[in-house]
Amino acid sequence: MEQQGSSTSAGRGKAEKEFVKEITPQSVDYSQWYIxxxxxTELMDYAPVKGCMAIRPYGYAIWEKIQQLLDRRIKDTGHQxxxxxxxxxxxxxxxxxAHVEGFAPEVALVTKGGGETLAEPLxxxxxxxxxxxxxxxxxxxxxxxxxxxxxxxCNVVRWEKVTRPFLRTSEFLWQEGHTCHRTEEEAEKEALxxxxxxxxxxxxxxxxPVIAGRKTEREKFAGALRTYTVEALxxxxxxxxxxxxxxxxxxxxxxxxxxxxxxxxxxxxxxQTSWGVSTRLIGALIMVHxxxxxxxxxxxxxxxxxxxxxxxxxxxREEVLAAARRVAETLQQAGIRLKLDDxxxxxxxxxxxxxxxxxxxxxxxxxxxxxEAEQVIAVRRDSGAKEPLPxxxxxxxxxxxxxxxxxxxxxxxxxxxxxxxxxxxxxxxFLQVMERERGFFIASWCGREECELxxxxxxxxxxxxxxxxxxxxxxxxxxxxxxxxHVVYFARAY
Amino acid sequence: MEQQGSSTSAGRGKAEKEFVKEITPQSVDYSQWYIxxxxxTELMDYAPVKGCMAIRPYGYAIWEKIQQLLDRRIKDTGHQxxxxxxxxxxxxxxxxxAHVEGFAPEVALVTKGGGETLAEPLxxxxxxxxxxxxxxxxxxxxxxxxxxxxxxxCNVVRWEKVTRPFLRTSEFLWQEGHTCHRTEEEAEKEALxxxxxxxxxxxxxxxxPVIAGRKTEREKFAGALRTYTVEALxxxxxxxxxxxxxxxxxxxxxxxxxxxxxxxxxxxxxxQTSWGVSTRLIGALIMVHxxxxxxxxxxxxxxxxxxxxxxxxxxxREEVLAAARRVAETLQQAGIRLKLDDxxxxxxxxxxxxxxxxxxxxxxxxxxxxxEAEQVIAVRRDSGAKEPLPxxxxxxxxxxxxxxxxxxxxxxxxxxxxxxxxxxxxxxxFLQVMERERGFFIASWCGREECELxxxxxxxxxxxxxxxxxxxxxxxxxxxxxxxxHVVYFARAY
Numbered sequence: 008m009e010q011q012g013s014s015t016s017a018g019r020g021k022a023e024k025e026f027v028k029e030i031t032p033q034s035v036d037y038s039q040w041y042i043x044x045x046x047x048t049e050l051m052d053y054a055p056v057k058g059c060m061a062i063r064p065y066g067y068a069i070w071e072k073i074q075q076l077l078d079r080r081i082k083d084t085g086h087q088x089x090x091x092x093x094x095x096x097x098x099x100x101x102x103x104x105a106h107v108e109g110f111a112p113e114v115a116l117v118t119k120g121g122g123e124t125l126a127e128p129l130x131x132x133x134x135x136x137x138x139x140x141x142x143x144x145x146x147x148x149x150x151x152x153x154x155x156x157x158x159x160x161c162n163v164v165r166w167e168k169v170t171r172p173f174l175r176t177s178e179f180l181w182q183e184g185h186t187c188h189r190t191e192e193e194a195e196k197e198a199l200x201x202x203x204x205x206x207x208x209x210x211x212x213x214x215x216p217v218i219a220g221r222k223t224e225r226e227k228f229a230g231a232l233r234t235y236t237v238e239a240l241x242x243x244x245x246x247x248x249x250x251x252x253x254x255x256x257x258x259x260x261x262x263x264x265x266x267x268x269x270x271x272x273x274x275x276x277x278x279q280t281s282w283g284v285s286t287r288l289i290g291a292l293i294m295v296h297x298x299x300x301x302x303x304x305x306x307x308x309x310x311x312x313x314x315x316x317x318x319x320x321x322x323x324r325e326e327v328l329a330a331a332r333r334v335a336e337t338l339q340q341a342g343i344r345l346k347l348d349d350x351x352x353x354x355x356x357x358x359x360x361x362x363x364x365x366x367x368x369x370x371x372x373x374x375x376x377x378x379e380a381e382q383v384i385a386v387r388r389d390s391g392a393k394e395p396l397p398x399x400x401x402x403x404x405x406x407x408x409x410x411x412x413x414x415x416x417x418x419x420x421x422x423x424x425x426x427x428x429x430x431x432x433x434x435x436x437f438l439q440v441m442e443r444e445r446g447f448f449i450a451s452w453c454g455r456e457e458c459e460l461x462x463x464x465x466x467x468x469x470x471x472x473x474x475x476x477x478x479x480x481x482x483x484x485x486x487x488x489x490x491x492x493h494v495v496y497f498a499r500a501y
Numbered sequence: 502m503e504q505q506g507s508s509t510s511a512g513r514g515k516a517e518k519e520f521v522k523e524i525t526p527q528s529v530d531y532s533q534w535y536i537x538x539x540x541x542t543e544l545m546d547y548a549p550v551k552g553c554m555a556i557r558p559y560g561y562a563i564w565e566k567i568q569q570l571l572d573r574r575i576k577d578t579g580h581q582x583x584x585x586x587x588x589x590x591x592x593x594x595x596x597x598x599a600h601v602e603g604f605a606p607e608v609a610l611v612t613k614g615g616g617e618t619l620a621e622p623l624x625x626x627x628x629x630x631x632x633x634x635x636x637x638x639x640x641x642x643x644x645x646x647x648x649x650x651x652x653x654x655c656n657v658v659r660w661e662k663v664t665r666p667f668l669r670t671s672e673f674l675w676q677e678g679h680t681c682h683r684t685e686e687e688a689e690k691e692a693l694x695x696x697x698x699x700x701x702x703x704x705x706x707x708x709x710p711v712i713a714g715r716k717t718e719r720e721k722f723a724g725a726l727r728t729y730t731v732e733a734l735x736x737x738x739x740x741x742x743x744x745x746x747x748x749x750x751x752x753x754x755x756x757x758x759x760x761x762x763x764x765x766x767x768x769x770x771x772x773q774t775s776w777g778v779s780t781r782l783i784g785a786l787i788m789v790h791x792x793x794x795x796x797x798x799x800x801x802x803x804x805x806x807x808x809x810x811x812x813x814x815x816x817x818r819e820e821v822l823a824a825a826r827r828v829a830e831t832l833q834q835a836g837i838r839l840k841l842d843d844x845x846x847x848x849x850x851x852x853x854x855x856x857x858x859x860x861x862x863x864x865x866x867x868x869x870x871x872x873e874a875e876q877v878i879a880v881r882r883d884s885g886a887k888e889p890l891p892x893x894x895x896x897x898x899x900x901x902x903x904x905x906x907x908x909x910x911x912x913x914x915x916x917x918x919x920x921x922x923x924x925x926x927x928x929x930x931f932l933q934v935m936e937r938e939r940g941f942f943i944a945s946w947c948g949r950e951e952c953e954l955x956x957x958x959x960x961x962x963x964x965x966x967x968x969x970x971x972x973x974x975x976x977x978x979x980x981x982x983x984x985x986x987h988v989v990y991f992a993r994a995y
Contacts, residue, residue: 052636054586055593056623061636064581064651071582087558088565092548093656093672094609099549112616115588117625119610120671121660129550131611131625142546142555151846157558162587162656166615177614178587352645 068310109229220472232256244445302366318374451491603723714966726750738939796860812868945985
């Protein structure tokens, strides 16, 4: 697909000679590398309000792909979208004790409207359990109304002290699913189903391998019975919580009085879940696949999958451009999202740099020498591998090549994750690993918050999850040496 | 597409005998008819915050269709989506004098965040010109950065005193396009292009005929040079502004300092436009096509285009259900959005009422007698016309029938509009028409605000627009009798 508008052309306003590749290497300063990448590839820009940002067209196009691919899965599992009010009366947020304790410190409050001071301040939603439960208490009467399976895509606000583009911003975009069920078993099944959807989505579409498991009591969602999570590993060895799914039990149902008349004629409280992923996934995408030259985007999520750069010389100008246009047309018909970069004010080398920085998975070069051979040179963004491809084979070969690249990115990320996952029973070794290499550290834990907190204070690492698919290797708690109850993943986290 | 979840089944929680069709007839009380329809068809529900609402799944599915069909057109005309912060520093909103005057009285203010009082209150966006111009002043440097063609889909807040579901709510959803251009001509062309997109979209997809034209100085957008509008006529004879497109001139560029270095080496201010449509389109859809039995949805925008209701008798139960499922499968493969209503706790008659109320364009009945004939009975929502259709012909015939229905709804709406459009030069007649029949009244106007205001005070009608495609019929102003300058459409409006 041809991308228009200025945002896809970093530095279009600058003369070519001014183009300088100014991305700090990851090894020098990973945080600065991240900031350089998000700004220079025009994914976002800082807002005049602290902690807020604009998501620029190239960044938003990634979010649109995420929305499209995830929304399909949300609907295929029987959910419908809706939209709930952004303003929550303070009194509603305060109903569930743990919930208010978790969110009250970071809310933004509207105290004036239409020139007048409001009788009761309104909370700008930090998450929508409270307002949605208020509606559900009226919409649900009978077992026939269940399950209630609703999702919404919206903005939320959490007043954060320390912010970082995409990873933690005061306003962000997300989807939040909110469901009600007849039985505890059904709610538990739903919470796990949606965690599974997130895992499959992340691995299949974003090429991000994740560890799935349960959060500890200390790390669970404010108001939940149990929180499930998928955790990804960034290239600097820190973990990032990529999505969560909560079994809310009957905590909210009881305080919001969400009851239904069951088939047996008795009035019962519903069992609930909620689950969400946010624009922070864009941050994960950057940090799992990116390198010193900038973004590396998996083809399935890339706004531009293929860029064609014609190598224009004076004498073969028209012929090269015409061939490039023919190739572009063929590929668009084959359903590939592509850009033909036929700008004449920039050299091919400048364009190579720019599209590499922007993470376009595949570049096709087409110069005078390729005319007779009726071919293009395909260059992979991830490996730099070059391959001549006959024009006639492009519609068949390119989709394959993109899928291969997608698979290779996943394998590379999985290999990195595995190489940066240690396990052990030696607390001193754990502290050293967290200080030097980071990554995941698998250990046994007694289950007491005391040990969890001690480990956090001394290592800056938290328990990311109690994994689903892992046996305990050591019998004793990593921290206190007492009998262990769980195997857990530790990591320093974003 | 099979719709799941409880929201598509009004009254699922009630026993069948309790189903009562409680929609007030339009002729008795049009406003109450509207409220009955939006509540009983579960398009929305009132929020605990005054003036706010939840858009329920059936209503949101309509919004998703609007988004999908309009977003494609916005992208096809070269625009990209982005997302800008919801919070606007008060100081930014105050930069453009007319803009602040227009919006300041109805803003919601965030004064506290994270437990602390903010140094400067933040405005929750009522529209995003101010915040977007702040970004554009940094993003635009050179003529190469132009045109800047960006759109966003988001929520906005305007603190309204009198609200009505979809038509005027304190929070609503919309899209807002914001563009910058090198020349005045380009900006004017863009503003008119997007008005044309709205007109074509409304007429083609929503079957809503509109009058396109220019707003008067008094009615134009706060901060615009010129505002263009498309105006639709509701069944109660009131007009509804369905979409607007503004040529902003250089008003914002000058106060936000959005300049570019042109090819001739001089620094110039950009020329801007903005344009938007909102969830109020759902209100228009209801009021243009709806009747005393409820919604009537045009097939292209209907979340469910076809409902299959099997007429189940004891002896042919399995055969009828099996046939209904086969038909459903065939139609789903043909790309039709359909629901097979095989609930056994409701009678066919109950289901007929429900799906008619929900405005599903086409109902297919399939009973024991249809098995041998291998047919269904198709019933149109708009006319009630019945037609037997052989199963084998459905994949070919149904899409045609839906398109015919779509076209007939447009013709019916256009006929209503034409029958309720009067013209004249007699001010007394004008007042009578506005009082009794309403509708559009085409007249000549001298161009003075004095006459515009007098007419408004005495008739409660405003000038909806100065139409593009209409010659002046009378030489003198309807109100003062002096020489007229424009032909205008008057109407009472939502």
